[in-house]
Each structure stands twice: as structure tokens, then as C-alpha cells.
Amino acid sequence: MRRSPGRAQPRYTAGRMIGYQQGLIEGRHYGRALAVKQQFAAMHQPRLWNKRVLFVTSGKGFPYSPLDEAVAAALRKMTAYCETALPNDPILGIIDRVQPDLVLVLEGMVLPPDVMNTIHSRGIRTALWLTDDPYYTDITGRIAPYYEFVFTLEKSCLPFYQQMGCSRVHYLPLGANPDVFLPRPVHPFRRREISFIGTGYWNRIAFFNQVLPLLHHRNFLLSGWWWHRLRRFRTYRRKIQLGRWMGPQETSEVYCASQIVINLHRAFDDESYNSNSRKIPAVSLNPRTFEIAACGAFQLTDERSDLASFYVPGEEIITYSSPSDFVEKVNYYLSRPEERRDIALRALKRTLHEHTYEQRLNQLFTIIFEQTPG
Incomplete structure (x- = not known):
């Protein structure tokens, strides 16, 4: 038996009103969040570092690739020149061409660590940013000593890497990429x-x-x-x-x-x-x-x-x-x-x-280029 339109009308009207109120509330929150973001963008002037950087990604694909992309995007905004490479690329040949001030490696499990010895012998600074501590320290403990600077997102790992022979170990958490993770309107x-x-x-x-x-x-x-x-x-x-x-x-x-x-x-x-x-x-x-x-x-x-x-x-x-x-x-x-x-x-x-990647990398550059002799 078909229901008469008149019986359905009150439910439709009530549902429409609930949806309208919910949309109004969600829209107001989105507007307030967007205002916070726009105010920050108007005031924020990222520091530009007159440095050339070779950034070597994790090379491990998803779920690491979003981290690779976030760091690369921030580096491009902050440096005079940034080139991105995969760990299985001809790194030494790229260095000859780019002549970087810094080689920054994310995670580092794919890149052969002894390559760092050759790079460092050329007077180029090397840094490793570890993204999975402490969960893979049995592996990263063997990699980290090949780098001049080690940055870990886990505070409790600082003594561990120092015991492994790393003299320049720093705590540097990951962050957010505000160009991707941002307030959005919702269907x-x-x-x-x-x-x-x-x-x-x-x-x-x-x-x-x-x-x-x-x-x-x-x-x-x-x-x-x-x-x-x-x-x-x-x-x-x-x-x-x-x-x-x-x-x-x-x-x-x-x-x-x-x-x-x-x-x-x-x-x-x-x-x-x-x-x-x-x-x-x-x-x-x-x-x-x-x-x-x-x-x-x-x-x-x-x-x-x-x-x-x-x-x-x-x-x-x-x-x-x-x-x-x-x-x-x-x-x-x-x-x-x-x-x-x-x-x-x-x-x-x-x-x-x-807590954005630009702020994190600004800390990293400050440590490497302003707080370290030479």
C-alpha cells in the first residue's frame, strides 16, 4: 500500500530541518578553521636558506611516500635549490652535478650507508632523518653512524644512537603538511x-x-x-x-x-x-x-x-x-x-x-649550518 504524500511530509520537513541545522553548524566550523589558516598564511614568511640540498627520499613507496612528498615540498620553498633523488639513483653522480651543501636522507634503509663516507670525504654535510623510531632500531642502529648528523622523531632514542657512536644526534619529530592536511568542506x-x-x-x-x-x-x-x-x-x-x-x-x-x-x-x-x-x-x-x-x-x-x-x-x-x-x-x-x-x-x-615541516626543517638547518662549527 502506497503512503500518501501528506503522511510523508512531516518526516521530510523534520529531516530537512535537521540537515539544514547540521550543515549550518559544520559550515560555521569550517569557516572559523579557514579563517585561522588564512590569518596564518598572511602572517607567515618562511625563512629562505641560501643552501643547495640534495634530498634522498625513503624510496619505499606508500605509506612513506606522503612523508617524502611533504619534506620535498617544504625544502623547495625554503632553499635556494633542492633536488630530490631516490636511494637507488646514481647518488654520487647527482652530487657531482648539483654540488649540494647538504645531503638529507629520509629513513635511510634502502640507500647503501657506505655512500655517506664518500660524500663526507668531499666536504659535504650529511644528515639522516629517522621516521620510524624506535620500531626498527635494530636496523637503523647500523645505519646511523655513517651520517654526520642524525635526527630522530623519538626522544627516547637519543642515548641509543649516542651509544652507537653518533656524536651529533638531535630530537626532531615529524609534522604536518598544511597544503594537504587542512580544513575542508564536507559532503x-x-x-x-x-x-x-x-x-x-x-x-x-x-x-x-x-x-x-x-x-x-x-x-x-x-x-x-x-x-x-x-x-x-x-x-x-x-x-x-x-x-x-x-x-x-x-x-x-x-x-x-x-x-x-x-x-x-x-x-x-x-x-x-x-x-x-x-x-x-x-x-x-x-x-x-x-x-x-x-x-x-x-x-x-x-x-x-x-x-x-x-x-x-x-x-x-x-x-x-x-x-x-x-x-x-x-x-x-x-x-x-x-x-x-x-x-x-x-x-x-x-x-x-x-608543527609544520617548514618549521621542522628550519630547526634542522639551524642546527647544521648555524650551531655547528665549520
Whole structure:
């Protein structure tokens, strides 16, 4: 039996009004975030370094390629000349042609490390920026001593590399590429309450096994590899994008479309996937922390001891200490949209001013060219 148009009209009108109100709220947040970004762009004048740089990428493809691209883009803005090479390119021949002041290598696991000895013998400074500490320190501990400067994103790894014979070791976290991770308008059909993008490592599987039964009624998204290992995977299958690697732009779009973005760091002592036999702890932040914030998205993250060096907990970022604390805070902040959006905007402002790749590379250049004799 067909329903009469008159019976459907009240539901249509109510739904249209809800959609209108939601769009108004989301549009206002996007406008405020865009204003923060535009104000920063108008005031920000990146320092131009009169240096020639050869940047050697990780050469490992996705998911490392977005990091390669972010660093390369910042270097092109900041230096007199920057050339990008893959680790299997003829590096010594490129150096003869470019005559760089610095060879900067990202991650360094593909490039033969003894090439650095030849480069250094020519009076060219070499630097390694390690992106996966402490998870592969069994490998990177053998690579790092070949470089004049070593930069690690993990604070707890500084003593380790010093013990390996590296005399110039510095703490330099990764950051955000604000040209990719930025506030975006959101299509209504893509909005969701909660999202997490990342690999289903065992510590994450254990965590979501506990919280998903309490959030099954929520509109959530999990995306990445290995989520089939969830205890009730079939129950949540429709909300999981299994085996997908999202590119940076799509990841940014998901962050902007989510009321809460979860950040859960991987475990340093997971013997299944790490090469960290010394069990060096992880206390520093992953790049996801900065990327979520750069989108003007609200972030709920697990606690790491170095977090307060970058954001003010409770004002710019919200942490959780346990699965039960996580669920409690999800329910709290979903019911308080204005408070949630204010926190996200404060994190966006802090990120643009302090946590972009341009700021990180400015620190790197200062250490190499201004704080080091010769």
C-alpha cells in the first residue's frame, strides 16, 4: 500500500530541518578553521636558506611516500635549490652535478650507508632523518653512524644512537603538511561520528575489541590493514574498510568529516612487527597527531609522556588513559559539539605556528649550518 504524500511530509520537513541545522553548524566550523589558516598564511614568511640540498627520499613507496612528498615540498620553498633523488639513483653522480651543501636522507634503509663516507670525504654535510623510531632500531642502529648528523622523531632514542657512536644526534619529530592536511568542506553523506585510519597492530586490536561493543550504535569507520583480526569482525564489517591505504588527501577528508578522530600509537614491544630487540620505549608523537590537528579536526589520543611539549592537554588535545576512559570521553564530547570544535581550532592554530615541516626543517638547518662549527 502506497503512503500518501501528506503522511510523508512531516518526516521530510523534520529531516530537512535537521540537515539544514547540521550543515549550518559544520559550515560555521569550517569557516572559523579557514579563517585561522588564512590569518596564518598572511602572517607567515618562511625563512629562505641560501643552501643547495640534495634530498634522498625513503624510496619505499606508500605509506612513506606522503612523508617524502611533504619534506620535498617544504625544502623547495625554503632553499635556494633542492633536488630530490631516490636511494637507488646514481647518488654520487647527482652530487657531482648539483654540488649540494647538504645531503638529507629520509629513513635511510634502502640507500647503501657506505655512500655517506664518500660524500663526507668531499666536504659535504650529511644528515639522516629517522621516521620510524624506535620500531626498527635494530636496523637503523647500523645505519646511523655513517651520517654526520642524525635526527630522530623519538626522544627516547637519543642515548641509543649516542651509544652507537653518533656524536651529533638531535630530537626532531615529524609534522604536518598544511597544503594537504587542512580544513575542508564536507559532503553531508560523508559525515560520521568517529574514525580511525591505521594498521590493526595487536595493541590496537586489543583496544578496539574492548571499546567497539560499547560503540556499536555509533556511526564509525575503521580503515586499514589487518582489522579482520577483531574478535567480532563480522559484526562490524560494514563499518570497516579492510586492506585500504588511503592517500593523504582522502585521509584529510575523513578527518574533516569526523566529529572525533582517534589516535592510538603502535606498541614499541610488539615482537610480531618490530625490530626493536632492546625494547626502547616510545614516548614521542606520531605524525598523525599533527596531521589531524592541521585539519581542524577534534582528536582523542592515547597518552604519551612527551605530548605536553607540543599541545596543552585538555585545551588543545584530549587524551584517554584506558578503554573505559575512552568510551566515557567519546560520549562526553559527542554531546558537546561547541566545546569539541573550540579545542580543535586551538590545536589547528598551534600546529600551523609550530608543527609544520617548514618549521621542522628550519630547526634542522639551524642546527647544521648555524650551531655547528665549520
